[in-house]
Amino acid sequence: MTQLPEYAIIVAGGSGSRMQHDIPKQFIEVAGKPILMRTVEQFYKYNPQIRLVVVLPQEQQNTWRSLCKKHNFKLFHMTVPGGRTRFGSVKNGLDTVLGDALVAVHDGVRPFVDVATIKDAFETAASNGSAVVAVSPKDSIRELTEEGSRAVPRAKYKLVQTPQCFQAGVLRKAYEQPEQEHFTDDASVVESIGERITLVEGSYRNIKITTPEDLILAEAFASQGF
Numbered sequence: 767m768t769q770l771p772e773y774a775i776i777v778a779g780g781s782g783s784r785m786q787h788d789i790p791k792q793f794i795e796v797a798g799k800p801i802l803m804r805t806v807e808q809f810y811k812y813n814p815q816i817r818l819v820v821v822l823p824q825e826q827q828n829t830w831r832s833l834c835k836k837h838n839f840k841l842f843h844m845t846v847p848g849g850r851t852r853f854g855s856v857k858n859g860l861d862t863v864l865g866d867a868l869v870a871v872h873d874g875v876r877p878f879v880d881v882a883t884i885k886d887a888f889e890t891a892a893s894n895g896s897a898v899v900a901v902s903p904k905d906s907i908r909e910l911t912e913e914g915s916r917a918v919p920r921a922k923y924k925l926v927q928t929p930q931c932f933q934a935g936v937l938r939k940a941y942e943q944p945e946q947e948h949f950t951d952d953a954s955v956v957e958s959i960g961e962r963i964t965l966v967e968g969s970y971r972n973i974k975i976t977t978p979e980d981l982i983l984a985e986a987f988a989s990q991g992f
């Protein structure tokens with residue numbers, strides 16, 4: 767835990783179109799528990815005093831309340847409406863952040879984030895201003911070109927995960943700018959106002975549950991107690 771108040775903005779405002787499932791992917795149960803609940807619990811385990819902000823589409827909020835009741839999920843959290851894009855959802859979450867603080871933004875569908883990773887991200891952001899979790903690619907990488915494609919040096923690349931943790935003031939300033947096409951995460955938004963991004967080591971288990979086969983992996987991780 768750091769000296770400043772800590773927030774986790776857990777974004778689950780997307781439509782989950784790539785999952786092709788009949789219920790929103792954040793509500794799919796993995797080993798009997800909705801994915802989003804697992805994610806929120808990891809942040810509570812890191813710091814029971816953390817301020818938890820869950821971003822969900824307005825029309826899913828009643829379902830979420832019912833799920834919390836059904837699963838006897840009592841962790842205190844705020845719920846705010848999602849935006850049209852991830853950028854909009856993070857912006858809505860940020861409106862709840864008061865004063866000086868450290869803010870972690872995390873995908874609601876990354877339930878296997880380690881407590882140690884969350885700790886590392888907050889501590890690094892406290893000293894460096896930012897901390898973005900990333901891992902090294904395991905596959906070779908090719909860049910698409912007009913002629914076809916060409917090999918690029920893998921050692922020069924990282925695969926970016928969440929949490930992405932920042933000083934609240936920096937994140938607020940970054941999210942005041944207009945949204946741009948290349949804003950796929952918080953690091954790209956913050957970098958575009960000239961701030962430096964510090965990377966911290968993530969974990970290959972910290973998958974973003976995106977497509978149907980990710981659910982098989984998720985069940986396997988959960989059955990191993992992760």
Ligand SMILES: Nc1ccn([C@@H]2O[C@H](COP(=O)(O)OP(=O)(O)OP(=O)(O)O)[C@@H](O)[C@H]2O)c(=O)n1
Pocket residue numbers: 777778779780781782783784785821848849850851852853855856873874875974975976
């Ligand atoms: N308008 C949006 C879009 C995305 N997200 C969140 O950002 C995270 C990463 O996005 P992704 O996995 O792509 O989720 P979806 O946008 O829901 O999925 P898809 O692109 O397959 O539709 C998810 O937790 C998602 O809920 C969000 O809060 N608000």
Ligand SMILES: C[C@](O)(CO)[C@H](O)COP(=O)(O)O
Pocket residue numbers: 852873926927928950951952974
């Ligand atoms: C934020 C993120 O999970 C980092 O890898 C990713 O950029 C989200 O992308 P998506 O297209 O919204 O899944």
